Amino acid sequence: MNNPGFAASDSNSGNGSTNVALKLEDLQKDYFLKGETVHALNGVTFEVPEGDFLSIMGPSGSGKSTLLNLVGCLDRPTGGKLYMGPDDVSQMSDNQLSQIRATRIGFVFQSFNLIPQLTLVENIEVPLYYQGKLSRTSRKHCEEMADLVGLGDRLNHRPAQLSGGQQQRAAIARSLVNDPFFVLADEPTGNLDTKTTEEILHLFGDLNKAGKTIVMVTHEDEVAAFTRRVIRLRDGLMEFDRKNDSFGSAYGHGRADLTAPDQPTSPAATSPAATSPDSPAPPAAEEP
Ligand SMILES: Nc1ncnc2c1ncn2[C@@H]1O[C@H](COP(=O)(O)OP(=O)(O)OP(=O)(O)O)[C@@H](O)[C@H]1O
Numbered sequence: 001m002n003n004p005g006f007a008a009s010d011s012n013s014g015n016g017s018t019n020v021a022l023k024l025e026d027l028q029k030d031y032f033l034k035g036e037t038v039h040a041l042n043g044v045t046f047e048v049p050e051g052d053f054l055s056i057m058g059p060s061g062s063g064k065s066t067l068l069n070l071v072g073c074l075d076r077p078t079g080g081k082l083y084m085g086p087d088d089v090s091q092m093s094d095n096q097l098s099q100i101r102a103t104r105i106g107f108v109f110q111s112f113n114l115i116p117q118l119t120l121v122e123n124i125e126v127p128l129y130y131q132g133k134l135s136r137t138s139r140k141h142c143e144e145m146a147d148l149v150g151l152g153d154r155l156n157h158r159p160a161q162l163s164g165g166q167q168q169r170a171a172i173a174r175s176l177v178n179d180p181f182f183v184l185a186d187e188p189t190g191n192l193d194t195k196t197t198e199e200i201l202h203l204f205g206d207l208n209k210a211g212k213t214i215v216m217v218t219h220e221d222e223v224a225a226f227t228r229r230v231i232r233l234r235d236g237l238m239e240f241d242r243k244n245d246s247f248g249s250a251y252g253h254g255r256a257d258l259t260a261p262d263q264p265t266s267p268a269a270t271s272p273a274a275t276s277p278d279s280p281a282p283p284a285a286e287e288p
């Protein structure tokens, strides 16, 4: 099939210096509820080099969503530090955090979060709409993004006229529209059947091969098998952080382009520049 247009970069080939996309230092999050304190994250420390493809696993209640909310700048830690590139985001104001979300992080959700009234290409445009960046050029860019995820012939379809896998592809295109610093995916295949799950994971794999840093939360070992590295949480602590020795093999036969060395500390991706906001909140019902 699948994803024409991904230019392979050598960013994962382990042959250069490594820039850090994300750095967590003794990251802690407490929730306070009816006089009780819940220690959801108890001091988690790890780095995500640019070009990494990381899955975060762990049993229910282990702190995955809490971690994702912090890394996605949707919430602030109660202790420790969180760096995005060189910037410490743990102390930033709400406005600064929302700016980071809008420009440096691409979000992909289990339930796709497409806006039903908008066409596919308009959905991809949503992050640009929120930034006041719509133009004729941006429309063309969004069409190219649709093409990149194999949906160039579905531009005017509405979400209900797309399959689940196509909707998730559209959501991935939307997450990429601002060239994010990294993509955060929360159970992105949770609502998909096995075959479609594989297609979406291939798409993420191609994207990572092209240099994009991806952090994905998943419950499923079969899904984590597609990533370069797996971190497992338990009771708000990191249980293990390991390189996936079988990375590449999960992609099956005939995908020689995905046999790059599996280095969790692989070096730099494409430019760590600007990015895509993906906005959890729906925009006004007008066309962007
Ligand atoms: N807003 C909140 N207020 C109080 N406690 C919370 C809040 N959010 C999460 N918790 C608690 O923090 C802990 C970690 O929760 P979290 O949602 O991060 O787990 P999870 O690993 O995502 O679980 P699941 O796999 O079930 O989604 C749990 O004990 C949970 O009850």
Ligand SMILES: [Mg+2]
Residues within 6 Å of the ligand: 064, 065, 066
């Ligand atoms: Mg969760």
